[in-house]
Amino acid sequence: MAKPAPVSITEIARTAGVSITTVSRLLNHDDGLKISDETRARILQAADDLGYQANPFAAALRTRRTGLLGALNPNLAGTFHSLLSMALLRESRRRGYDLLVSAPEADSVQMVGQMKRLQSMLFDGLFLLGEMLEYQTTIRRLDLLEKPYVSVCAGTHVPAPLVNIDDEAAISMAVDYLVGLGHRHIAYLGSAEWQQEQARLFYYQQHMRSLGLVAPPEYVVMMRGVTYTPFDVSFQEMWTTAPMNAARALLSLPQPPTAIVCANDGFAIAVLKCALQMGIRVPEELSIIGHNDELPSTLFYPELTTTRQPLDEIAVAALDVLVAMLDGGEAAADKRSAQLLIAPQLVVRGTCMPPTQSDR
Amino acid sequence: MAKPAPVSITEIARTAGVSITTVSRLLNHDDGLKISDETRARILQAADDLGYQANPFAAALRTRRTGLLGALNPNLAGTFHSLLSMALLRESRRRGYDLLVSAPEADSVQMVGQMKRLQSMLFDGLFLLGEMLEYQTTIRRLDLLEKPYVSVCAGTHVPAPLVNIDDEAAISMAVDYLVGLGHRHIAYLGSAEWQQEQARLFYYQQHMRSLGLVAPPEYVVMMRGVTYTPFDVSFQEMWTTAPMNAARALLSLPQPPTAIVCANDGFAIAVLKCALQMGIRVPEELSIIGHNDELPSTLFYPELTTTRQPLDEIAVAALDVLVAMLDGGEAAADKRSAQLLIAPQLVVRGTCMPPTQSDR
DNA sequence: CTGTTAGCGCGTTCAT
DNA sequence: ATGAACGCGCTAACAG
Numbered sequence: 001m002a003k004p005a006p007v008s009i010t011e012i013a014r015t016a017g018v019s020i021t022t023v024s025r026l027l028n029h030d031d032g033l034k035i036s037d038e039t040r041a042r043i044l045q046a047a048d049d050l051g052y053q054a055n056p057f058a059a060a061l062r063t064r065r066t067g068l069l070g071a072l073n074p075n076l077a078g079t080f081h082s083l084l085s086m087a088l089l090r091e092s093r094r095r096g097y098d099l100l101v102s103a104p105e106a107d108s109v110q111m112v113g114q115m116k117r118l119q120s121m122l123f124d125g126l127f128l129l130g131e132m133l134e135y136q137t138t139i140r141r142l143d144l145l146e147k148p149y150v151s152v153c154a155g156t157h158v159p160a161p162l163v164n165i166d167d168e169a170a171i172s173m174a175v176d177y178l179v180g181l182g183h184r185h186i187a188y189l190g191s192a193e194w195q196q197e198q199a200r201l202f203y204y205q206q207h208m209r210s211l212g213l214v215a216p217p218e219y220v221v222m223m224r225g226v227t228y229t230p231f232d233v234s235f236q237e238m239w240t241t242a243p244m245n246a247a248r249a250l251l252s253l254p255q256p257p258t259a260i261v262c263a264n265d266g267f268a269i270a271v272l273k274c275a276l277q278m279g280i281r282v283p284e285e286l287s288i289i290g291h292n293d294e295l296p297s298t299l300f301y302p303e304l305t306t307t308r309q310p311l312d313e314i315a316v317a318a319l320d321v322l323v324a325m326l327d328g329g330e331a332a333a334d335k336r337s338a339q340l341l342i343a344p345q346l347v348v349r350g351t352c353m354p355p356t357q358s359d360r
Numbered sequence: 361m362a363k364p365a366p367v368s369i370t371e372i373a374r375t376a377g378v379s380i381t382t383v384s385r386l387l388n389h390d391d392g393l394k395i396s397d398e399t400r401a402r403i404l405q406a407a408d409d410l411g412y413q414a415n416p417f418a419a420a421l422r423t424r425r426t427g428l429l430g431a432l433n434p435n436l437a438g439t440f441h442s443l444l445s446m447a448l449l450r451e452s453r454r455r456g457y458d459l460l461v462s463a464p465e466a467d468s469v470q471m472v473g474q475m476k477r478l479q480s481m482l483f484d485g486l487f488l489l490g491e492m493l494e495y496q497t498t499i500r501r502l503d504l505l506e507k508p509y510v511s512v513c514a515g516t517h518v519p520a521p522l523v524n525i526d527d528e529a530a531i532s533m534a535v536d537y538l539v540g541l542g543h544r545h546i547a548y549l550g551s552a553e554w555q556q557e558q559a560r561l562f563y564y565q566q567h568m569r570s571l572g573l574v575a576p577p578e579y580v581v582m583m584r585g586v587t588y589t590p591f592d593v594s595f596q597e598m599w600t601t602a603p604m605n606a607a608r609a610l611l612s613l614p615q616p617p618t619a620i621v622c623a624n625d626g627f628a629i630a631v632l633k634c635a636l637q638m639g640i641r642v643p644e645e646l647s648i649i650g651h652n653d654e655l656p657s658t659l660f661y662p663e664l665t666t667t668r669q670p671l672d673e674i675a676v677a678a679l680d681v682l683v684a685m686l687d688g689g690e691a692a693a694d695k696r697s698a699q700l701l702i703a704p705q706l707v708v709r710g711t712c713m714p715p716t717q718s719d720r
Numbered sequence: 721c722t723g724t725t726a727g728c729g730c731g732t733t734c735a736t
Numbered sequence: 737a738t739g740a741a742c743g744c745g746c747t748a749a750c751a752g
Contacts, residue, residue: 021747034721057417057421061730063746077443145413240658273661295439370729379740384730396738421743722751725750734741735739
């Protein structure tokens, strides 16, 4: 279904009585102002009259650049990655790029198809947000195409240029805060399906040990099967059922924890909901600390104490890396192995206080 | 920064010893199988060896089609529109299109720039989600370019092909449910900045009247200044401070309402939070009903009773309209004035029950 | 300051 | 069943 041809620079060159080169320079380039005011006026007039609009394909065909960046968001409705997308969008535009967001396909076959259509030529570079399915397939292919990309908030275990928060610092901060409040019985809740949350578990255990505290096995819950199912828009199991069951088990222990460190705010909120349902008061009887400072963290009562990922800083760092790769030069090589860790922030709100019955 | 040229069909034609025509037909066309098995094998072999990938620009330059649809989401982190984006993405792919999401620019000048870059040629068609800034500017320009677009869940007040839920039915359903429970003192909370929520207010008043009930002015709160501020990632004022203040005022009235109809789930959750803070039990002392069935609706306790917009149905309808316009033909003209209303569903959860003190 | 010219990679007649 | 040749709209030398 070919559409009627829109006006091209050829046409406006003719009506303005100049060459297409001049038109091209004036309209689609901010070169030096090497154009006389008179011809400039004539051209702009003609362009306006005819309703000219540049054809990005023709330009891209020549320049091999589109000025477009892409972001692959594993879940368009994710409360954290969507906030991150906005930060990246803002920063991209500030630097003269536009950002388009899509979600990765569900399996590797589809993924390759998607790659072919989108990633190969449409975008100058890509952001990969979080841990997505077929991550290895994706980056292998991008490497093959020599397409610049940066992993953002996907953990530090990936063999790719990446920007992430310092999870070790964040978890240590959370544990230190709880211990400072007087807690000794501190549990950890995360999903076994994300390597990033596995890493956070490791940092939790490591830091507990360094403080001379024990993290008994029954205090560590890594849920299985809890991950994004592409295009499942309900999220009921993931954000409610599974973490609530885990929390209930934790709180039903003979010696229940007095505080729970959650690998993300979604789980933390589920723990809060579970406590409310069980009649356990938060924070009086149970302290909860999250991770990420996601959108719903302040929507409920009490508001969630958590560790924030500074999204603006992350976006700036991510664009620094990607743009350096785009511009090539000597900087590019370094950036290919960049591993930037951004400092997290402790956000104290209403879900933590000293334990009431004195433990220990 | 020109990148090194990737392999083109010319190159693979040469190594396979055939003409580019044949390669083009085999690789990017599912014509009749008018190619001998032998040459087919040779071509595929060469393509595979060289890592061929089609250049979408060259193709688009000729065909004036990209197979790409765009969605303009006023807020990438919106809990409702992001869910909607996912539904549209799924349905788009099912029909052989891919969908890319972006956020509209903040002001009309930028908006025109964005249009020029993106909407003019990159996308075969567009979805406009919700009420965005510069809506009129946007659709005027799209009309000018004869670019097919559909407004989705943006209300019915726009002069554009649209798909929306039947807000009148949804609000009536909500009011009927509360009245059936025995409520008589029913308030309404919405934002004055969205025409869609103004319309819902109208339906609320209309339906109350038709039931012989009064909606006194102090029971109607239309907040001012509560709307998306582009790129403000905090949302604190919008989703917490403003609606909580409104709820506090409502609940401090000499004769407070026994139930509140909220124009969206975000406000409903803020009302719930306010009640919790004030020590008012929900649903025993206050019933709350939302609108949309957004993501956070089930994250808290009690879970929110609301009216759901069936996203899958909406996505199917939206693609029906857009694809018809894309394919042109006689159907297209009708579709340009399509106004599809999808039936909402009442979702009964935990925030409503009969009022305790018998009113009336 | 402005014009001429030569492709970018692909789809598409029109031949064969 | 396959190939030759043209042009989509634009940019980038290179002239003038």
